[in-house]
Amino acid sequence: MRDLATRLETEGVTDAVAVAEFGFASTFSMAEAWLPRIQSFQALPAAIEPQRSWWREYWKGISFALPMLASILSIMLLDFSLWGGDLSPEDATATGLGIVCSFLLGGGFVQVVARRGLFLAGTNQFHRCEQSTWCWVRRGVAFTILASLALVAASAYWDWLPSRISLTTAAFCVALSLFWMATGIFHVLDRGMLVTWVTLGGIALVGALRFGLHLPLVNSQLGGILVSACAAFLISARLLRRRCEKPAVAEVPSSFLRDVFFLWPYFSYGILYYLLLFADRLVAWTAHTHASAFAVQFRADYETALNLGLVSFIVEVGWVHCSTVSFYRIATRAQKNFSIGNTGGFEREMIRFYWNRLARFIPVAMAGAIAGLLAAKAGGFLHGSVLTTAACSLAGFPFLVVGLWNVSLLFALSIAQKAAAATAIACLVDLTAGYLLTRIGDYHYAIVGFLLGALVFAFLSGYWTLRAFRRLDYFYFAASA
């Protein structure tokens, strides 16, 4: 009744007006008299929010992999890309190792920048998002430079690689780490397509340096990566600044230890995920053969076979984003439909949703495998050990994609430590199986390690996801706190 009196007052019905125009003793007595009539009105139904079509979400999902696709196409059509291409075995080893090291050393920082940034941007704390982003980028750059120098020193001391190769590796590692971090900020800002444009710009610059100035390909690529990374940093700095709140805001002192405490699952997942992706390569590259001149040897045929799996991965990964968006939509809807007395119903509906989405992935996985096989046929790779490696890779990537979806659900429910644990165990299986098989047999057997690792990753993360779904009402509440 008091709220009705308040509304009447703000409509100009003061006590004097209530007496003179409506014949009541006061605004309050008028509200009291009118309340039953007001209560009999039906509330308007809530507006239905428009949904984005599934193909838009699918496109957004695969847009993460578009730079990778651009690189593969560039290599196929032009013999070079922003990284990789028609290189000597030494340069291929240096760039290959540089790429892997950049992911392993910078991946944790990219993950932290992205997760923290997405959280802060999602809660409209853009100034803090900017602060946190640059703080972690600075830490990442410093760490990558120091770790790369340490690897160069270790290589020189233990004679792993000739100094030219180890220095090129370090240069690629640092330059690419900068590139991943800079482009990671675009994802925070929901401007994923910029990553593709920056990559294409970098490829064009590599072409200009190589064919215009006749620089060696490795030097052109280093120049291209560094310039694109700087451009990406400048653009993201501008975009971040533009989104910052207008008035002066508090500088929040960051505590490194506190950050580490809250962010370690994301940081370790960032490293472990890339380790899972590249562990088989490292195992294959370090397997001894008579042709190997160094402790680490790039395997071009193994890489080619893996690239087929990568083509399937690009097709399949769009499903992860679609399904995660669906999870939020269905969970939000189910939360509205189930009362607090029926939490079991809510959980059962969401578990049904989980299995339903997994079932829908089967045709996507088959489409991915067919795309990979078609790519193999077009490239004429369907023979010998390349075929076996490609087949294992095509079989492994769907499990990796399922694991990625589970991880995205675990992140959504703030159970990131389980995501990190599943990835760590999968890495262990991948490295152990791959190492044993390659030391007993051929280096191609490293792919079996990848396949087993991907299987473990999918099953363990799935197990923990389903366990969380059995208390989804609580986890959904705790994650959104």
Added chain:
Amino acid sequence: MTPPSVLLTSDGTYPCYTGGVSVWCDQLIRQLPDVQFHVFAITYSPSHVPLYTRPSNVASQHILPLWGNEEAGPQMNFASSLLRKISTTPQVIQAGFLEPFQMCLRSMFGNDSNPEEMAEALVGLHTYFRDSDFAVTVSSPAAWDTFLRVCSDAYPKHDQPTLEEATTCMHWLQRYFAVCAVRFPETDVVHASMAGLGGVPGVIQKRVAGSRFLLSEHGIYLRELYLSLSRMKQGIRCRRFLFAWNEAIARMNYHYADSVSSLCEFNRQWQLRVGATAEKIQIIPNGIDPGIFSPSATRDTDRKRNCPPTVLTMARIYPLKGIDHLLRAARLVVDSLPAVRFRILGEVGDQKYYLHCLELVDELGLANNIEWGFTSDAASAYKDADVFCLPSISEAMPFCVLEAMFSGCPVVATAVGGVADMIGSTGLLTPPRNSKSMAEAILALLKGDAAEAFRQELAAKAMARARSLYTIEKCSDRFRETYDELSRIPRTTGHLTAR
């Protein structure tokens, strides 16, 4: 007598936001230099920084962001904080948290919430959070399950909240409980500038440390809440939950306050309706420094130089200020006086509403007549204006009206809250949301041969009234007397011994 120490609490105002209550807090602290103040301020986000320089008599200033990702509870180093988290086990939560938490919920859901039961629960939570981690506790499965169970008991079977509503409401509670996790300084008096969450420290310190509790209300907390809740996007059960929580808190604050100050008779009537007792309430109007706000010697000379007539509005841009009604009135005024200029000065409090107003300006074809802005020199703005207009749909005792009265700027204002009491017959009053009558009042002061004489007559009357009733000294002297009276009352030991 030793000057009293005072814990001044605010919610969404001083020192991180502009507006009437913030000005009042700042004035109060500066006018009583011998009183040692501690400030406890609730803000909406960690991004808000103090906008007022800290006077030397403010011994400490604690800012609690209600939203954002800061962890509530005492600031401590990482190792201690980690130990606290580890030691907050499910058993600790079970033993120390669940009982006061349930008591708080039951008290809130009861038909007529019992203020003493609510206070007991909040003090229980305050005691618990001294040693246990806030974030671990309020996000624990036990807290969630308890919340669902109590809600399930409180609502009838056919009208149970959905999981979404329960999640939203529990999130709100998590934030509100952050106030209970603060360690407040021990002072003679706790002075709350609002009857909502800002009053909780007053109740806790009264119960725990025997401090005296003074509650000052500018707007009526619950009344403003009714207005803001009506614009909320959340469903009816969520709004009911907020009503229940805030009514329980306000009722508790009124019950425990040793003295309640009100700005005007209109507010006093409301306070009586929402739970305050008549013998506790005293009316202390706001005050203005006449040294800062004084009439312009050149206003009339400027007018003769054919400067366009200026209508000034000083207000934060948000719906309760009724800026959209002013714009519609402006259209009618411009139809009669095409050269008139409307200056709307104030920070944007609601971006969506501001954008709506900008669209309205375009729609009404007023782009050449409306000036938006913000000034740090309010006194000059009043001196440059011919008429001051306040189109609010809800107010208590707005400072801007007093400032205009002191500056010799005739006032047109809506008859809301205590505005009519303030102005008396020295300005023109119009009903809220009535653009036509607002336009007529403005035109009465700007158009025609008699307008200038009418403005001068109203300005002179307003100035005389303001100087006799609303000076800053009068206001601060009343509060100083109240502080002294309250601190003379011997402190009783609370239900709990302060640590």
